[in-house]
Amino acid sequence: MRWVRLAWRNVWRNAGRTAIVLLIVGVGAMSAMLSLGFMLATFYGLQESTILGGVGHIQVSKDEDFLSPREIGALEDWAAADDRVRFGMSRLSFGGLISTGAQTRTLQVMGIEPERERRMSIGFAPVTEGEHLPLDHDPVAPDAVLGKELAQDIGVAPGTLLTLLGTTHDGVLNAVDVSLRGSYTTGVPELDMRQGLTHLETARFLLNTDVTETKVIVLHDTADVESVAAALAQRFPELTVATWSELSPFYGGVVSLYRSVFFVLGAVLSTVIAFSVINVVVLAINERRKEMGTMIALGISRAKIRATFALEGALMGSCGALAGVVLGGLVAFGVTMMGIDMPPPPGRTLQYPLIVDVDLLGGALIVAFFTALTTLVAWAPTYQLERREVVEFLSER
Structure with missing residues (x-):
């Protein structure tokens, strides 16, 4: 001292x-x-x-194929038994066309489960005009939302009746009329010009299928991502397990x-x-x-x-x-x-x-x-x- x-x-x-x-x-x-x-x-x-913007903690998919209902059921049972998992949700995306009758544009459509997407984050696909997809699917009057730039490009407003076109897994052109609920933004203008969202069941109906492209796993704690991903890969070796960091090189x-x-x-x-x-x-x-x-x-x-x-x-x-x-x-x-x-x-x-x-x-x-x-x-x-x-x-x- x-x-x-x-x-x-x-x-x-x-x-x-x-x-x-x-x-x-x-x-x-x-x-x-x-x-x-x-x-x-x-x-x-x-x-x-x-x-929370849409990637989720972990995504499970299948190389050059879709997840069957049996595989989705097995994934959901596994997720329900793991305390680290909040919930899982299914997505199905496809390339299609959106038409007003006078104008037609190409777009990438993603079928989602709105209730679970909002449970993950209220920041998912923030609405800029109108409303988001309703939580419940209405098979009689299906709905859709479009990227802000795309909606402006074809000059449509909430409430407009549009025709969504896609090709089924059998190679047949199919169409369904949807009501535009609103428009949203991803923050990237190029994506807003080429994207749209609809209910998962609407996408399955249009493609005439019951499969799922991706299963998104949402966790309670981001720190558990690596351990949960390793457990998933060990339990389902035939599936592709990707963490959020692998899906976001940015x-x-x-x-x-x-x-x-x-x-x-x-x-x-x-x-x-x-x-x-x-x-x-x-x-x-x-x-x-x-x-x-x-x-x-x-x-x-x-x-x-x-x-x-x-x-x-x-x-x-x-x-x-x-x-x-x-x-x-x-x-x-x-x-x-x-x-x-x-x-x-x-x-x-x-x-x-x-x-x-x-x-x-x-x-x-x-x-x-x-x-x-x-x-x-x-x-x-x-x-x-x-x-x-x-x-x-x-x-x-």
């Missing part, structure tokens, strides 16, 4: 110089805290928006990009802080040579004197980093509470809220990193103590 008090007093011998170092370390720690919080919030937001690209940016930012901040601390320590050594010579003459080891300089660096680094992390956490909380909307990413039309996480473990690691950094760079320049004699120090003016 005595050496800590001595190091603390030495730190404030030149208050102005120390204040500059603390400011640099604090700003660096705050920048790292905000960058880390923004990166983690982006990762989590992108993950959840991908899962997520992996964003993670790699942000990690690279954070690494570069950390390297730049570390370099600036290292040089500022080295400058302070070198000046302190030059100013305190007589003092160091006196300490050596009194029997204090050179290693202990070097350790004192390292302790001074640790004190400057820990105090500056702790202040920067606390201030960064407050700024992150304030920015998140302000509800700022970020502009849509390239190729999308939906804004997203600016959220900056406050990660306590990340903050602790930032403080530890900057403390270790300033300790090292404060200790390194003192190597000259090992190369000079006591007389040389005492003869300094």
